[in-house]
Structures are given as structure tokens and as C-alpha cells.
Amino acid sequence: MLSKKYIYILFFSLMCLGQNLKAESKLVIIVNHSNEIDKLSLEDAQMIFMGTKNFFKNGNRVSIVDQDKEGSVYSDFYKRLINLSPKEMSIYWAKLLFAGKGRPPFKVDNDKDVITWVENNVNGIGYITSDHLDQNVKQVLMLP
Amino acid sequence: MVLCLLACSSLSLQAADIEQNALQWSGFFTTGVNWTDSSVPYNTVVTKNPKVVPNTLLGLNISKPLSAHMTLGGQLLAQGANADSALKADWAYVNYQPNDNVSFTIGQQKIPLWLMAEYANVGRAYPWTNPPEEVYSLFNIQSFAGASSRFQYMFSHLVVALEPYTGTTVVETSPSAPTSSSKVSAKDMFGANLEIKASDFLKLRAAFNRAKWNLNLSPTISLGEHEFQVVDYSLTAHFKDFNFISEYAQTTDLDQGYYTNLSNQENATAAQYAKAGNVIAAAAEAQQAALDGLKIGGAKAYYLTMVYNFKILSGYASYAHVVRPENLGITQNQSSTTVGIGYDVSPDSVIKVEVKHIMPSGLGLFTPSSTQTVADVKKSDVFTINYNCVF
Numbered sequence: 001m002l003s004k005k006y007i008y009i010l011f012f013s014l015m016c017l018g019q020n021l022k023a024e025s026k027l028v029i030i031v032n033h034s035n036e037i038d039k040l041s042l043e044d045a046q047m048i049f050m051g052t053k054n055f056f057k058n059g060n061r062v063s064i065v066d067q068d069k070e071g072s073v074y075s076d077f078y079k080r081l082i083n084l085s086p087k088e089m090s091i092y093w094a095k096l097l098f099a100g101k102g103r104p105p106f107k108v109d110n111d112k113d114v115i116t117w118v119e120n121n122v123n124g125i126g127y128i129t130s131d132h133l134d135q136n137v138k139q140v141l142m143l144p
Numbered sequence: 145m146v147l148c149l150l151a152c153s154s155l156s157l158q159a160a161d162i163e164q165n166a167l168q169w170s171g172f173f174t175t176g177v178n179w180t181d182s183s184v185p186y187n188t189v190v191t192k193n194p195k196v197v198p199n200t201l202l203g204l205n206i207s208k209p210l211s212a213h214m215t216l217g218g219q220l221l222a223q224g225a226n227a228d229s230a231l232k233a234d235w236a237y238v239n240y241q242p243n244d245n246v247s248f249t250i251g252q253q254k255i256p257l258w259l260m261a262e263y264a265n266v267g268r269a270y271p272w273t274n275p276p277e278e279v280y281s282l283f284n285i286q287s288f289a290g291a292s293s294r295f296q297y298m299f300s301h302l303v304v305a306l307e308p309y310t311g312t313t314v315v316e317t318s319p320s321a322p323t324s325s326s327k328v329s330a331k332d333m334f335g336a337n338l339e340i341k342a343s344d345f346l347k348l349r350a351a352f353n354r355a356k357w358n359l360n361l362s363p364t365i366s367l368g369e370h371e372f373q374v375v376d377y378s379l380t381a382h383f384k385d386f387n388f389i390s391e392y393a394q395t396t397d398l399d400q401g402y403y404t405n406l407s408n409q410e411n412a413t414a415a416q417y418a419k420a421g422n423v424i425a426a427a428a429e430a431q432q433a434a435l436d437g438l439k440i441g442g443a444k445a446y447y448l449t450m451v452y453n454f455k456i457l458s459g460y461a462s463y464a465h466v467v468r469p470e471n472l473g474i475t476q477n478q479s480s481t482t483v484g485i486g487y488d489v490s491p492d493s494v495i496k497v498e499v500k501h502i503m504p505s506g507l508g509l510f511t512p513s514s515t516q517t518v519a520d521v522k523k524s525d526v527f528t529i530n531y532n533c534v535f
Contacts (some may be wrong), residue, residue, distance in 0.1 A: 100217045
């Protein structure tokens with residue numbers, strides 16, 4: 001009887017811990033420190049990551065870095081950004097790519113690689129979990 | 145010239161841009177099987193015998209940014225339905241985009257006429273096994289050689305884009321068995337596509353295309369030059385797990401009145417020859433008159449499709465209808481209902497199973513063999529199993 005009680009406590013504790021982790025896990029959009037943009041609207045972020053908007057206000061071409069589509073960061077990001085699943089994103093880019101109207105963003109494996117890529121590319125823009133945010137890149141939007 | 149552009153552009157690239165600006169290749173693949181319970185072949189290739197080859201195609205796409213504003217792209221396509229199944233150029237272009245509001249493209253390009261025109265071969269990009277042939281077989285134009293531009297304006301979530309284009313094209317009317325007279329060329333082609341898009345949730349499109357088609361195909365098939373116009377309207381909506389797709393298209397032969405008059409005159413001439421006893425000349429004239437009297441434009445078609453996405457499954461139901469002009473007194477209309485299910489093997493690939501119930505009026509889209517007649521055309525089902533992927 002006692003052991004059953006402990007199991008329930010453990011179970012609910014883990015559930016609460018899971019909720020806290022989920023609540024604290026934020027996604028942020030980052031750019032190179034030399035980029036004059038300090039803030040990005042959600043609408044602009046949607047248009048940039050969907051390939052509709054290809055230039056920053058200063059006229060420089062946006063260089064998007066995407067994450068591995070099999071990863072949870074990728075699916076979480078596009079779900080929060082524009083409510084599309086990995087399958088829907090695959091279809092979206094297939095339509096643009098094979099019509100000759102666009103080219104999917106360059107992909108890297110994880111948050112660390114995104115930071116390195118944005119650091120080394122003055123027009124770079126990417127997304128990471130806020131836990132990995134460091135001083136070498138600039139946050140311009142936190143996704144709701 | 146392309147090689148020169150590539151060489152020049154590579155010098156201007158910054159080191160940090162090298163990965164992003166590398167030559168990128170992608171592709172798509174479709175294979176499957178379809179058959180019908182009809183004794184008359186449907187849409188030329190679907191018969192009682194299940195066939196794999198006509199449903200198999202492979203596309204390879206390459207793209208290379210030449211600079212921050214210029215991109216080179218191309219696509220090769222091999223289709224099992226074609227007589228030689230060879231890998232052929234689907235399109236190849238150079239695009240110049242100085243800013244977000246305007247871009248210019250020169251080369252062989254897809255025609256932005258039908259809703260799915262630009263990716264009709266990419267099965268992963270739409271719910272059905274094939275885009276509804278009621279609309280997509282109305283006028284078989286897919287690409288053109290020429291110039292196009294895109295003017296795009298963004299207002300918050302709304303994107304309004306206008307794409308005018310002009311050029312020439314050649315259509316192979318019988319890909320499975322091409323002949324010297326099966327290629328039809330068009331000149332003075334121009335058209336435009338207007339698109340209003342609210343994120344990815346709602347898209348409205350209106351497009352038109354007009355061209356002068358040379359129908360003098362051989363010494364015995366000489367129909368002159370006809371100016372055709374095609375208009376197409378479509379609406380797509382995406383709400384939670386539901387997608388709604390609808391499209392309407394109409395073809396018009398702008399020279400039909402002239403040729404009908406000519407046909408009547410030649411019929412009268414033929415009657416005079418016959419009266420005078422010149423039977424051979426009369427027969428030749430009558431044949432010419434009959435050919436001139438054929439109506440090629442004047443078709444209308446639409447479809448409505450509802451898709452429900454449930455995790456890795458998607459179910460869809462569709463209704464399509466086409467009205468085509470009579471051919472030698474035989475109607476060629478049909479309605480169809482389609483139900484299907486797609487199973488996502490991965491985000492990039494899907495297996496689809498589909499049943500299409502066809503209700504023809506006259507010939508519909510059936511193609512009787514030389515030993516069959518319109519009386520052999522009956523209500524029928526077409527069964528299709530497809531695998532589509534992009535890579």
C-alpha cells in the first residue's frame with residue numbers, strides 16, 4: 001500500500017517536472033551581432049522562414065539556416081511559427097523547389113551548429129532553444 | 145554563357161556564404177500501378193491490365209545561387225509514360241531578384257496557369273495520386289521558353305503577387321507514341337497569374353494564357369492557326385486538420401467563329417462539286433470542311449476536394465466535372481467522385497490508395513480502340529496505388 005502511494009507521488013512529480021521543462025523550453029530567432037536589426041515581428045519571421053521575404057531592410061539577402069527536419073527543435077519551431085507540421089513543411093518546399101520558385105534553407109544538425117553558422121555569416125538568421133543562447137549571437141524574437 | 149556566369153559569380157561569393165550558395169540538388173520520384181474495370185481504356189493509358197511503367201517518373205533538380213540577386217536552376221524529368229523514358233529538360237532558367245518586390249526570369253519555365261501546373265509531376269505535393277484529369281487534361285501546356293516577372297507586395301500576413309509572362313511553346317500531344325504531326329507549336333504566348341495569399345491558410349488564384357497555335361500538322365491535317373485562351377481560378381484553404389482545394393478552368397478558341405464560317409463555305413463548295421459530278425474533289429473538300437468544323441476550344445471543368453489530415457494518415461474525397469464540345473456529334477462530358485487515403489511513410493514520402501468512380505456522358509475521357517465504339521463506354525472505376533517521395 002505504501003509503495004503504491006510512493007509510485008503515485010513519483011508519477012505526479014515527474015508529470016509536474018515535465019510540465020515545467022516544457023514551459024521553460026523557449027525557442028528564439030537569432031541573427032549575427034553585426035546585423036542592425038534588433039527586433040523581428042512574428043509576421044516578418046514567418047515570411048523569412050517560408051521563403052517569401054528574402055532581403056533584410058538594408059537590402060542584404062537573408063541567409064537562413066534551418067535545423068534537421070527529423071529533430072524535435074525543427075517540428076516545434078514550425079508548429080509555433082506558422083502551425084505547420086514537418087510533413088506540411090516538406091510539401092510546402094517541394095512546391096516551391098520543383099516549380100523553380102525557391103530553394104529550401106541550408107540545414108545543420110543542432111543548436112550549436114546554428115550558432116556557429118550565424119556567427120560566421122553576417123546575414124545569417126536561425127533558431128535555437130533559449131537554453132543554448134550565448135553572447136556571440138543576437139536574439140531578435142522569442143516565439144510564443 | 146551559363147559556365148561563364150557560374151565562374152564569375154563564384155569569385156564574388158563571400159567565404160561565409162559558400163555553404164549556403166553551394167550547388168544544391170534535389171529530386172522527386174513516383175511509382176505506382178493503376179487499372180480500371182472498363183473494357184475501354186481510360187485517359188489513354190489506364191486499361192484492365194495493371195501497369196506500373198506509365199505511372200513511374202523521376203525528376204532531378206539543381207539550383208545554384210550565382211550572386212545575392214541571381215540564381216540558376218534546372219530540372220530533368222524522366223517519365224515512364226513517354227515513348228523513350230529518357231531524361232529530358234523540364235525547365236532551366238536564370239532568375240534575377242533585386243529585392244523582395246520584383247524578380248525576373250529568363251529561360252524554359254513552368255507555366256503558372258493551373259493551380260498545380262508548376263509541380264504537377266511531384267506527387268508528394270498534392271493529396272491525390274494525380275491532379276484531377278478533368279481539369280488537367282483540358283489543355284496540355286506545362287512549360288514555355290521566354291521571360292517572366294513577378295511583382296510581389298506584402299501587407300502584414302497578406303501577400304499579393306502578379307506574374308506576367310510571354311514566350312513560345314511546343315506541346316507533344318501524344319507522348320506515348322509521338323509522330324511527325326503530334327507536336328503542336330504556339331507563338332505570341334502571353335499570360336498572367338494573380339495570387340492573393342494569407343499565410344499558408346488561404347490562397348486565391350486567377351490565371352489566364354493566350355497563344356496562337358499552329359494546327360497545320362501535316363499535309364492532310366491542316367486546321368490553320370487558332371488563337372486559344374485558357375482561364376483558371378482556384379481557391380485553397382487550410383484550417384486545422386482540414387484542407388479544401390477547388391479549381392475551375394475554361395478554354396476558348398477565339399477563332400472558332402471564323403473557322404465555322406469557312407467550314408460552312410467549304411461544305412457549300414463541296415455540295416456544288418458533287419452536283420457537278422466531281423466526286424473526288426467533293427470528298428476532299430468535305431473532309432477539309434469536317435476538320436475545320438471541329439471544335440477544339442469551349443471546354444469547362446472544375447473539381448472540389450476536401451482533405452482531412454490525421455497524424456500520419458490523410459483521407460480525401462473529391463468531385464470533378466468536365467464539359468467538352470461534341471466531336472463529330474459525340475458528347476465528351478464526364479463527372480467523377482474520388483476517395484483515397486494517404487499514409488505518410490516519412491515527412492518526405494507517402495503511399496496513396498485511391499478509387500475513382502467515373503460517370504461518362506458519351507465518351508467522357510475514355511479512349512476507345514479501333515474495334516470499340518462509344519456504346520462500349522460505361523460507368524467505371526479506376527483503382528490506383530502510388531508511392532511518392534521527394535529527396
